[in-house]
Amino acid sequence: xxxxxxxxxxxxxxxxxxxxxxKKGVIGLALVVFFFAVAALANFAPFDPSNxxxxxxxxxxxxxxxxxxxxxxxDLFSQMILGTRVSLFVGVFATLIxxxxxxxxxxxxxxxxxxxxxxxxxxxxxFLVIPYLPLMIVLVAVLEATEIPIPILWIVIFVIGITGWSxxxxxxxxxxxxxxxxxxxxxxxxxxxGDVRIMIKHILPNVFPLVFANAVxxxxxxxxxxxxxDFLGLGDVTTISWGMMLHFALSNSAMYRGAxxxxxxxxxxxxxxxxxxxxIGYSVEEISNPRLREKKF
Amino acid sequence: MKRTxxxxxxxxxxxxxxxxxxxxxxxxxxxxLFRVMPGDPARLLIPRGHNIDPALITRMRTFYxxxxxxxTQLLTYVVQTFQLDFGYSFYYKAPVGQVIGAWLxxxxxxxxxxxxxxxxxxxxxxxxxxxxxxxKFDVIATSFGxxxxxxxxxxLGVVLIMAFSVQLAIFPVGGVRTIEMNYAxxxxxxQDVGMHLVLPVVTLTLVSFAEYLMIMRNSLVDVMTExxxxxxxxxxxxxxxxxRDHVVPNALLPSVTTIAIALGFIVGGALQTEIIFxxxxxxxxxxxxxxxxxYALLQALFFIDAVLVILANFAADIVYTYIDPRxxxx
Amino acid sequence: xxxxxxxxxxxxxxxADGDFVKxxxxxxxxxxxxxxxxxxxxxxxxxxxxxxxxxxxLPVNASILGGEILYDGQDIVKLSDRRLRxxxxxxxxxVFQGAMNALNPVKxxxxxxxxxxxxxxxxxxxxxxxxxxxxxxxxxxxxxxAKDYPHEFSGGMRQRVMxxxxxxxxPRLVILDEPTTALDVMTKTQIQQLVKSIQMKMQLSTILITxxxxxxxxxxxxxxxxYAGKLVEFGDVVSAFEKPIHPYTAGLVKAFPNIYGxxxxxxxxxxxxxxxxxxxxxCRFAPRCPIAGQECEQPPIGKTLSGNRYVECWKR
Numbered sequence: 001x002x003x004x005x006x007x008x009x010x011x012x013x014x015x016x017x018x019x020x021x022x023k024k025g026v027i028g029l030a031l032v033v034f035f036f037a038v039a040a041l042a043n044f045a046p047f048d049p050s051n052x053x054x055x056x057x058x059x060x061x062x063x064x065x066x067x068x069x070x071x072x073x074x075d076l077f078s079q080m081i082l083g084t085r086v087s088l089f090v091g092v093f094a095t096l097i098x099x100x101x102x103x104x105x106x107x108x109x110x111x112x113x114x115x116x117x118x119x120x121x122x123x124x125x126x127f128l129v130i131p132y133l134p135l136m137i138v139l140v141a142v143l144e145a146t147e148i149p150i151p152i153l154w155i156v157i158f159v160i161g162i163t164g165w166s167x168x169x170x171x172x173x174x175x176x177x178x179x180x181x182x183x184x185x186x187x188x189x190x191x192x193x194g195d196v197r198i199m200i201k202h203i204l205p206n207v208f209p210l211v212f213a214n215a216v217x218x219x220x221x222x223x224x225x226x227x228x229x230d231f232l233g234l235g236d237v238t239t240i241s242w243g244m245m246l247h248f249a250l251s252n253s254a255m256y257r258g259a260x261x262x263x264x265x266x267x268x269x270x271x272x273x274x275x276x277x278x279x280i281g282y283s284v285e286e287i288s289n290p291r292l293r294e295k296k297f
Numbered sequence: 298m299k300r301t302x303x304x305x306x307x308x309x310x311x312x313x314x315x316x317x318x319x320x321x322x323x324x325x326x327x328x329x330l331f332r333v334m335p336g337d338p339a340r341l342l343i344p345r346g347h348n349i350d351p352a353l354i355t356r357m358r359t360f361y362x363x364x365x366x367x368x369t370q371l372l373t374y375v376v377q378t379f380q381l382d383f384g385y386s387f388y389y390k391a392p393v394g395q396v397i398g399a400w401l402x403x404x405x406x407x408x409x410x411x412x413x414x415x416x417x418x419x420x421x422x423x424x425x426x427x428x429x430x431x432x433k434f435d436v437i438a439t440s441f442g443x444x445x446x447x448x449x450x451x452x453l454g455v456v457l458i459m460a461f462s463v464q465l466a467i468f469p470v471g472g473v474r475t476i477e478m479n480y481a482x483x484x485x486x487x488q489d490v491g492m493h494l495v496l497p498v499v500t501l502t503l504v505s506f507a508e509y510l511m512i513m514r515n516s517l518v519d520v521m522t523e524x525x526x527x528x529x530x531x532x533x534x535x536x537x538x539x540x541r542d543h544v545v546p547n548a549l550l551p552s553v554t555t556i557a558i559a560l561g562f563i564v565g566g567a568l569q570t571e572i573i574f575x576x577x578x579x580x581x582x583x584x585x586x587x588x589x590x591x592y593a594l595l596q597a598l599f600f601i602d603a604v605l606v607i608l609a610n611f612a613a614d615i616v617y618t619y620i621d622p623r624x625x626x627x
Numbered sequence: 628x629x630x631x632x633x634x635x636x637x638x639x640x641x642x643a644d645g646d647f648v649k650x651x652x653x654x655x656x657x658x659x660x661x662x663x664x665x666x667x668x669x670x671x672x673x674x675x676x677x678x679x680x681x682x683x684x685l686p687v688n689a690s691i692l693g694g695e696i697l698y699d700g701q702d703i704v705k706l707s708d709r710r711l712r713x714x715x716x717x718x719x720x721x722v723f724q725g726a727m728n729a730l731n732p733v734k735x736x737x738x739x740x741x742x743x744x745x746x747x748x749x750x751x752x753x754x755x756x757x758x759x760x761x762x763x764x765x766x767x768x769x770x771x772x773a774k775d776y777p778h779e780f781s782g783g784m785r786q787r788v789m790x791x792x793x794x795x796x797x798p799r800l801v802i803l804d805e806p807t808t809a810l811d812v813m814t815k816t817q818i819q820q821l822v823k824s825i826q827m828k829m830q831l832s833t834i835l836i837t838x839x840x841x842x843x844x845x846x847x848x849x850x851x852x853x854y855a856g857k858l859v860e861f862g863d864v865v866s867a868f869e870k871p872i873h874p875y876t877a878g879l880v881k882a883f884p885n886i887y888g889x890x891x892x893x894x895x896x897x898x899x900x901x902x903x904x905x906x907x908x909x910c911r912f913a914p915r916c917p918i919a920g921q922e923c924e925q926p927p928i929g930k931t932l933s934g935n936r937y938v939e940c941w942k943r
Contacts, residue, residue: 001530012461015622055435063388067391070549078461084330115480126319127321128557128561129319129557129558129560129561129603129607130323130561130603130606131562131565131602132559132561132562132565133564133565133568133569134564134568134583134599134602134603135566135603136598137583137587137595137599138327138330138595138599139330141587141590141592141595142330142331142592145590145592188402219448224447224449227449228449228451230570231449231569232572232584232587233587233588234587245454246451246455249450250455250573255455255458255463255470256463256470258459258463258464259460263452263455263456263459264456265457267448267449267456269453270447270449270452271444271447271448271452272447272449274446274447275447276442278443278446278447278604279443281509282443303731398877406760426634439880441689489849521729523733524728524729525728525729525730526686527723527729528721528723528729528731529731530684531682531684531715531716531720531721532713532716532718532720532742532743532748533712533713533714533715533717533743533746533747533748534712534742535712542734542742543731543734546731546733546734547732547733550733621732621733622732622733622778623732623776623778625735
């Protein structure tokens with residue numbers, strides 16, 4: 001039986017050797033790192049994105065504005081750079097919420113299979129069935145209406161987080177069910193270890209790789225969700241995000257004016273960022289799930 | 298086949314009960330959403346800045362029974378929902394149910410056409426991709442699936458409009474019919490509507506197709522490792538025969554159940570498609586409701602969306618009982 | 628007399644991370660008409676790989692890299708796919724172990740048994756169904772249950788179904804890969820007796836793959852003992868077990884508890900089988916062998932001793 005207490009560094013370097021051999025994962029990682037770098041260096045954007053030059057509106061890409069300008073005269077290149085921050089921020093924090101809720105629910109549902117587990121299973125199924133976009137729309141709209149003193153950005157993060165946990169919970173639950181059957185859990189129980197202790201010390205480390213893979217995939221989903229909410233006009237109109245850029249583009253008839261330079265880059269950036277996270281997620285999943293690796297038939 | 302009738306009926310009855318309970322929970326959720334928020338529900342339902350007709354407020358109050366105790370309110374709400382009475386849309390100045398009823402058929406047409414094509418194409422392509430696992434076809438198919446999943450549906454619509462409607466002027470930019478056109482006959486109407494449907498259908502189909510492709514492919518790859526596939530080969534069956542008679546029938550089972558989860562995403566995709574193409578369905582309606590903060594309408598739309606998905610799930614359950622002979626009493 | 632099946636110098640390797648797992652390394656044996664041969668050895672010794680090689684049912688990452696498998700004179704290794712498919716089930720069929728998943732869950736039993744008949748023989752659907760039902764009866768299952776699905780049968784009954792299915796096209800050779808391993812003792816005996824009676828009635832040849840020596844002792848005429856991808860001993864069952872030549876065979880026999888015999892404690896063989904990625908260059912059993920000597924650093928050459936007994940060992 002595998003030990004669950006291998007020194008962290010050794011596991012990480014061993015993991016890296018396997019991971020770097022996986023082409024998909026390396027590409028994904030490169031993409032994501034690129035965007036994080038852009039976000040970190042966002043202050044070096046050529047223009048202050050809120051700067052407007054009314055004489056330079058609706059301009060296609062040129063030597064001054066590499067991505068052109070929008071209806072108001074904003075430099076789109078700078079907006080794109082700063083938008084990176086918001087996408088990553090929302091994506092990561094919403095995912096944190098989802099992962100915490102999802103992992104806890106999944107652990108409990110898998111460990112206490114009897115009554116609590118059954119109840120939780122129904123709850124998980126419920127959230128899986130409910131269409132996520134209408135639910136998010138209703139929640140954000142209502143929360144914004146109640147004039148709660150929370151910034152809209154955090155309302156968005158919160159809503160994405162609490163609607164996106166069920167996928168995680170389902171995966172964690174089935175993993176816990178598998179891990180539970182293994183011998184060392186029984187051994188721990190017979191020497192009197194309490195349930196919580198077993199869950200944290202024994203089950204969690206074994207479930208962790210899959211949690212990580214799922215977390216990365218959830219970030220991808222959260223980024224998409226944020227973009228969609230922005231486009232619908234439910235996001236924070238004062239922040240510059242790729243979704244908001246598209247929202248303003250569409251509200252100002254950019255489509256009909258043929259302003260492809262305004263409409264294409266945000267979308268392309270979203271696709272690449274989401275793909276990056278997805279590639280990482282899939283490769284981690286492949287690596288940590290031996291079943292997936294051995295199937296060569 | 299009387300012997301197999303009873304277990305199937307029991308199974309479906311249980312599933313129907315779950316579906317009903319889920320619907321009930323959605324209703325309760327909608328009910329609580331406004332009751333637990335700070336503020337007067339009646340005022341909440343009318344966004345600030347609009348002329349507040351006192352008669353309208355009184356009407357809202359009566360409808361929601363705000364003066365009565367909570368349990369009574371809940372009961373009334375549930376009963377009203379089942380009677381399809383969703384309150385009053387202040388923006389459209391008509392009962393919500395009526396408004397939704399007028400716009401819903403368009404959505405059903407769009408989604409019906411798109412999903413049918415998407416399932417047929419997606420499952421067949423996914424089966425081939427799974428069967429040729431690791432080879433070029435699979436790599437291309439999986440990359441396509443991955444990319445399509447990463448594209449926001451509405452943005453895909455934008456790209457298609459810019460390319461085919463604005464630049465190339467092949468297809469109209471939106472709506473479901475040319476506004477001032479008078480149809481000389483049915484064919485003209487079908488043609489006009491058809492042209493308007495092409496891009497929205499392509500958008501929604503592309504995204505759904507990728508989803509179904511991945512579902513079937515992964516399911517197939519799992520089934521391929523089962524022992525009975527080896528048995529089938531050992532019998533001397535050709536690869537096509539093994540795929541057709543043994544692998545696919547078994548790969549369909551988890552695929553059908555996984556569709557249930559995918560349906561929630563597809564509703565989101567349909568919503569976005571309608572909005573981008575100004576297609577007069579409930580997606581477009583949602584957009585208007587958001588923009589004008591018509592909460593009564595929004596809530597009802599959420600309910601309808603949820604019910605549609607739950608019903609579709611139930612339909613999938615029914616299909617499942619016909620393809621898996623193991624469905625029996627637990 | 629030409630043997631029904633003659634395997635010579637069979638080499639089947641698995642690809643793993645750029646290297647080869649030498650699962651079957653130069654193995655050879657014969658099966659005569661109507662004869663029952665037991666193939667025994669520890670888990671991982673290559674028995675199942677031999678079975679899969681015989682019908683060329685190997686997974687994608689395995690290949691036959693050398694040797695020949697002569698069935699009725701034809702070399703299966705060199706057959707085209709089309710001709711191979713004609714031999715499959717019609718001439719050689721196989722019963723897999725743990726029939727848990729070896730049956731298609733969504734097809735009726737009668738259809739699964741009739742399937743190879745419809746494929747290989749010119750027979751109508753009705754006749755095939757009737758023949759399938761007769762087979763079901765022959766293995767001791769009520770004919771009326773032929774229309775049931777696999778999940779409606781117990782493990783033992785599913786194994787019987789597998790046996791019935793294997794006989795569908797009247798094959799001359801049936802391979803049974805651990806047919807009773809997953810079953811309880813009572814069912815085990817029933818299945819064994821069933822197989823034996825069918826074999827005798829239909830003059831079948833069988834290859835019985837198992838790690839259970841007692842089954843082989845009771846039902847087989849010859850035994851082939853494998854260790855770490857090599858065939859270490861081959862001969863008739865009685866002499867092989869009463870007077871084993873190869874030290875591994877001797878160790879196996881001693882490791883088996885004897886219900887009727889003297890109350891000796893079974894003695895297990897110390898050590899573990901070698902890693903087949905990089906097996907020892909000499910005799911693969913040498914590290915665990917009680918009589919190993921210096922010459923055992925070279926791979927032993929097989930020789931046939933008196934009484935038609937084949938063994939690969941320097942010391943004998």
